[in-house]
Amino acid sequence: MCGIVGIVSSLPVNQQVYDSLSLLQHRGQDSTGIATAEGDTFHIQKAKGQVREAYRTRDMRSLLGTMGLGHVRYATKGTAGNEQEAQPFYVNAPYGIILVHNGNLTNTRELTQELFHVDRRHLNTTSDTELLVNVLANELQDQLTGSDFAPDQAFDAIASLHERVEGSYAAIALIAGHGLLAFRDPFGIRPLILGRRSQGLVGDEWIVASESLVLEAGGYDVVRDIAPGEAVFIAMDGEMTSRQCAKNPRLIPCSFEYVYLARPDSIMNGISVYDARLRLGDRLADTIATYAPMGDIDVVMPIPDSSRPAAMQVARKLGIEYREGFYKNRYVGRTFIMPGQAERKKSVKQKLNAMSSEFKGKNILIVDDSIVRGTTSKEIVQMAREAGANKVTFTSAAPPVRYPHVYGINMPTRQELVAHNRKIPEIATELGADHLIYQEVADMEAAIIEGSDVTSLEMSCFTGDYVTGSVTPEYLAWVESNQAS
Numbered sequence: 001m002c003g004i005v006g007i008v009s010s011l012p013v014n015q016q017v018y019d020s021l022s023l024l025q026h027r028g029q030d031s032t033g034i035a036t037a038e039g040d041t042f043h044i045q046k047a048k049g050q051v052r053e054a055y056r057t058r059d060m061r062s063l064l065g066t067m068g069l070g071h072v073r074y075a076t077k078g079t080a081g082n083e084q085e086a087q088p089f090y091v092n093a094p095y096g097i098i099l100v101h102n103g104n105l106t107n108t109r110e111l112t113q114e115l116f117h118v119d120r121r122h123l124n125t126t127s128d129t130e131l132l133v134n135v136l137a138n139e140l141q142d143q144l145t146g147s148d149f150a151p152d153q154a155f156d157a158i159a160s161l162h163e164r165v166e167g168s169y170a171a172i173a174l175i176a177g178h179g180l181l182a183f184r185d186p187f188g189i190r191p192l193i194l195g196r197r198s199q200g201l202v203g204d205e206w207i208v209a210s211e212s213l214v215l216e217a218g219g220y221d222v223v224r225d226i227a228p229g230e231a232v233f234i235a236m237d238g239e240m241t242s243r244q245c246a247k248n249p250r251l252i253p254c255s256f257e258y259v260y261l262a263r264p265d266s267i268m269n270g271i272s273v274y275d276a277r278l279r280l281g282d283r284l285a286d287t288i289a290t291y292a293p294m295g296d297i298d299v300v301m302p303i304p305d306s307s308r309p310a311a312m313q314v315a316r317k318l319g320i321e322y323r324e325g326f327y328k329n330r331y332v333g334r335t336f337i338m339p340g341q342a343e344r345k346k347s348v349k350q351k352l353n354a355m356s357s358e359f360k361g362k363n364i365l366i367v368d369d370s371i372v373r374g375t376t377s378k379e380i381v382q383m384a385r386e387a388g389a390n391k392v393t394f395t396s397a398a399p400p401v402r403y404p405h406v407y408g409i410n411m412p413t414r415q416e417l418v419a420h421n422r423k424i425p426e427i428a429t430e431l432g433a434d435h436l437i438y439q440e441v442a443d444m445e446a447a448i449i450e451g452s453d454v455t456s457l458e459m460s461c462f463t464g465d466y467v468t469g470s471v472t473p474e475y476l477a478w479v480e481s482n483q484a485s
């Protein structure tokens with residue numbers, strides 16, 4: 001998961017893009033980039049790290065133009081911390097295209113071979129986004145037979161791109177001198193939402209972003225989610241056109257967005273992330289009630305931040321007091337999306353502190369949104385014990401993560417997953433907990449999609465079922481030996 005945004009206005013967009021990226025920071029902390037278009041000229045700034053530290057005033061001043069896009073990266077392919085792979089990616093023909101991407105392509109080996117040997121394109125990094133922009137450029141070039149640019153040519157190019165590319169991609173591109181093109185993969189695995197605001201003389205301004213909270217904060221009206229397989233083109237004068245470009249589009253959004261990635265105040269594919277987390281708590285409470293001796297538990301406690309809504313609901317439904325015993329240092333970022341296990345482990349201790357008054361002699365039921373590598377939960381259980389807890393029951397609002405995630409979340413190897421090849425009591429021992437209770441897969445799906453038009457979710461890291469054909473056992477073995485660390 002990365003965060004992406006694109007804006008078309010009649011006023012300078014640099015500050016708006018920057019503000020939007022700050023709001024998407026929870027989706028990626030590795031590097032960031034902004035590009036603006038001033039007529040036919042692109043201005044580009046990219047840097048490692050978080051938005052607040054990455055741009056200086058002089059960088060912002062150089063980002064001139066009324067159309068722009070931005071990215072916050074959480075590396076899933078290529079190398080984390082590599083400035084060369086910070087997005088956006090640029091190609092100079094046709095016209096000049098610059099692109100940002102949230103997702104992860106799963107047929108990168110084939111695409112690399114084809115682009116190099118058949119299309120004769122140069123690739124300078126191992127980033128899958130560089131492949132995506134080159135496929136787009138190649139397909140668009142093929143559509144431009146003499147006539148001037150028209151949105152339909154871009155849509156035909158996206159139709160061919162859908163045929164060539166596999167995996168997840170929500171992407172935004174600027175085409176120099178023409179406009180902004182946004183598109184989403186045929187399963188809509190990663191999110192992308194379209195908004196508009198009208199301001200007197202300024203006229204219509206358009207925004208495309210990963211999450212709806214960006215639209216809300218900027219005073220934009222939500223137009224709609226971009227449909228799976230759909231492409232939207234917004235010309236520099238503000239005229240918007242769209243087309244379905246996939247043969248068999250089917251909405252199967254990523255379940256992990258609702259479990260952990262997205263901000264709770266966003267609405268994705270018509271589902272409020274906050275409400276989904278409350279419902280996950282409701283269902284988890286039912287499961288807990290069937291397993292644990294309730295009389296035994298004194299308090300329910302969340303692990304800040306992401307598990308709070310679920311923990312609140314667990315406490316309410318079980319009729320047990322909700323207490324906050326872990327205090328979080330707000331200046332440390334999200335640990336899960338940090339590169340490298342050593343850094344993640346160190347950060348948990350820096351991030352959370354247990355207040356012994358809340359633990360001494362008590363039986364604690366801890367709720368987290370998910371247990372992935374077990375980095376957080378192991379430390380937490382140990383901290384709870386050191387703070388004097390009597391018995392520690394650990395619960396997860398998501399099911400055990402047993403399989404690699406190949407669609408834009410960096411958990412590519414089975415060995416690093418604490419639940420891989422372990423039964424639940426074995427995981428409990430590994431984490432040091434007295435009891436361990438997970439959400440059931442069917443409950444997770446039902447809790448998230450309840451009351452919406454979404455009929456199924458991408459849940460491969462819980463089930464091992466991958467929606468795109470290119471994810472074979474051989475592919476997974478290859479990914480394991482080439483992971484982004």
Ligand SMILES: O=P(O)(O)OC[C@H]1O[C@H](OP(=O)(O)OP(=O)(O)O)[C@H](O)[C@@H]1O
Nearest residue numbers: 305306334335336371372373374375376
């Ligand atoms: O089992 P693990 O590999 O440790 O991963 C799971 C943990 O990581 C995330 O927290 P994070 O600190 O990233 O962010 P948060 O503040 O949003 O909860 C998530 O909420 C879990 O607590």
Ligand SMILES: NC(=O)CC[C@H](N)C(=O)O
Nearest residue numbers: 001002075076077102103
């Ligand atoms: N998390 C993402 O969406 C990552 C995008 C892209 N695969 C990269 O690694 O840069």
Ligand SMILES: [Mg+2]
Nearest residue numbers: 303304305306
């Ligand atoms: Mg957490």
